[in-house]
Amino acid sequence: MILCVMRIPPTRDGSGGSQRAWFLLQALCRLGPVHFVLISRRTDRDSQTVSLKPIEPMVESVTKIDIPEWQPTGRRQIGPLDGRWIDVATMRSQEAPRIPAAGLERIAAQLPTRAPGILFAGRLPSAVIMQALIDRGLLKAEFRFVDFDDIMSKFQERQLRTEAQMMDRQGRLLLRFDAAYIRAAEKRIALGWNGVSVCTDEDTETLRATYPSARVVKIPNVMERDLLPPRQEDGRLNLLFVGNLGFLPNIQGLKAFMQEAWPAIRSGLPDARLTIVGLNPAPEIVRLSEEQGVALHRNVPEVQPFYRDSDIVLVPILIGSGTRIKILEAMAHGRAIVTTAMGAEGLDLVHGRHAMVVEDMAGFAGAVIALARDPGARRRMVEEARAFQQERFGPGVMNAAVASALDQPMPARNAPGQAA
Numbered sequence: 001m002i003l004c005v006m007r008i009p010p011t012r013d014g015s016g017g018s019q020r021a022w023f024l025l026q027a028l029c030r031l032g033p034v035h036f037v038l039i040s041r042r043t044d045r046d047s048q049t050v051s052l053k054p055i056e057p058m059v060e061s062v063t064k065i066d067i068p069e070w071q072p073t074g075r076r077q078i079g080p081l082d083g084r085w086i087d088v089a090t091m092r093s094q095e096a097p098r099i100p101a102a103g104l105e106r107i108a109a110q111l112p113t114r115a116p117g118i119l120f121a122g123r124l125p126s127a128v129i130m131q132a133l134i135d136r137g138l139l140k141a142e143f144r145f146v147d148f149d150d151i152m153s154k155f156q157e158r159q160l161r162t163e164a165q166m167m168d169r170q171g172r173l174l175l176r177f178d179a180a181y182i183r184a185a186e187k188r189i190a191l192g193w194n195g196v197s198v199c200t201d202e203d204t205e206t207l208r209a210t211y212p213s214a215r216v217v218k219i220p221n222v223m224e225r226d227l228l229p230p231r232q233e234d235g236r237l238n239l240l241f242v243g244n245l246g247f248l249p250n251i252q253g254l255k256a257f258m259q260e261a262w263p264a265i266r267s268g269l270p271d272a273r274l275t276i277v278g279l280n281p282a283p284e285i286v287r288l289s290e291e292q293g294v295a296l297h298r299n300v301p302e303v304q305p306f307y308r309d310s311d312i313v314l315v316p317i318l319i320g321s322g323t324r325i326k327i328l329e330a331m332a333h334g335r336a337i338v339t340t341a342m343g344a345e346g347l348d349l350v351h352g353r354h355a356m357v358v359e360d361m362a363g364f365a366g367a368v369i370a371l372a373r374d375p376g377a378r379r380r381m382v383e384e385a386r387a388f389q390q391e392r393f394g395p396g397v398m399n400a401a402v403a404s405a406l407d408q409p410m411p412a413r414n415a416p417g418q419a420a
Contacts, residue, residue: 002034003113003141004059005130006122009038009050013302015244015279016221016325018046020149020199021122023222023395025055027402028120034059035112039126041070041094045246045280061112067129069103070094093178095152096128096185101136104129108138115139118406121146124182127189144193145406147219151203153183155319190214195405200346217405221325222398225332227386228308230379237272237372239265240310240335242303242326245281253316253340258288260361261316261368268369277306307333311378312371316364317343327355331389336378338367348392352377354385 010021028034036059040047052062071094099107107129108114119141121127127146133139156179190196190211197219198204207216231238241257243250254276265272276289277297289296297306307313313330317340327347330337337355344357351357356367371378 001060001113001116002028002032002118002120003037003111003116004028004034004120004122005037005039005126007039007044007047007126008123009046009052010055011050012054013304014046014050015247017123017149018050019223019325019329020221022055023224023398024120024122024147024219024402025058026395027399029058030399031403031406031408032118035061035063035116037063037065037111039065039067039070039107039129041067043071063110063112065107065110067097067099067103067107069099070097070125070129093181093185095124095178096181097125099129099132104132104136104138108133111139116141118143118145120406122149124148124152124185124189127193128185131189131192143406145195145197146189146193147197148186148203148207149197149199151186151198151206153179153186154203154206156182187211190216197401197405202346217401219401219405220393220397221328222393222395223325223328223332223389224395225329226304227332227334228304230334230382231309231311233375235271237269237312237368238310239272239274239312239314239368240306241274241276241278241314241316242306242329243278245276245278245285245298249317249319250278251282251285253318253343254285255288256318256361257314257316257364258292258294261365262292262294264362264365265368268365269372272368272372275306275310277303303329304333307335310335312336312338312368314364314368315339315343316361328389328393331355331385331393334382334386336371336381337385338364338371340364349385349388353381354388355381 004025006021008017008021010025011018012022025036036055038047038052052064056062119130121130130139156175190207191214195215195217196207197217198207199219199221201218204216204218207214241254262274275295277300279299281296281298286296313335315324315327315337317324319342324343327337327339327343339355339357341357341359344355349355349357356371358364358367
């Protein structure tokens, strides 16, 4: 029996994290009966709005546990910093939560089982909370495995390097402390659990080098989408951005694109159109789209119609970690991609073959214009990218990786509610 605890609701058509959760859950269901638990904070919009009904046919049970105690602890005033006061001893990280005893008792009481054969935690916070239950004797598991997906401390450190000049002294200090709490939690889980996974070769090697005694494996992001026919030529170029518009890397990258690359593209291709599709857009994205007359579609039920009406998909990511599921989705749908080196990280994409991979926004604009003027090159890139995605990033790859990570035989049968 598998107890799967996640902090992001699994959805086939949601954000990148929710899509990874969907394919992970499918892979787990191929291995045996799964009891699924979603843990959430009150501020987790997806957890409060996304339905879990689509996964019910796949699993033995579905449980949602809201954790009101999952929030930063208040700070006592014990020392000045930039005119304010801060007590680092009382700080807590959202990614490494500390739940009081009463909260842990309440969480344990709602679990569908307290003695699973396999405990699978999706993301670091899930593992931290489950470990707290184990420490108090409220949960036992013969085999414990966590999917970090990304190395969150690495993400925090990159964010600090990128935004340091825009932060005041206290902001920088708080981010450093947050990264330290996360690193401590990552270390304890990596060394104390039976296994940990990340989605890229680079992160796998980083964790192995940092914690030589830990069992670290790669479980890549994967995608399964219908190949769409090319959009009918009408003399115009349709550009598409898809992503969680409340997620910092998407906000920063899209802002840079709209402020720096989009004007240059419009100058070279006056008839080009840009469409932005995503969840929970930040105010600055709403403002920029209104100022520049760009179509913004919020919280749509499905994104396939927008892919169908696009020629080139944009992934202008400047900070982050792991791999971009939106790139895999565009490849699977058969759409050309322009991205940054950071956006392409971990996917082994070859520039000019699988995607146009650029270093800055000037290069981004040039790549879009070049692809617009060479439909043949765009078509060849789409064909290469689709074949590459099917071979390296299809669901079967994840199924095999999860079975190996959990030391389970790869079954020939289908999971409940899962097609062959």
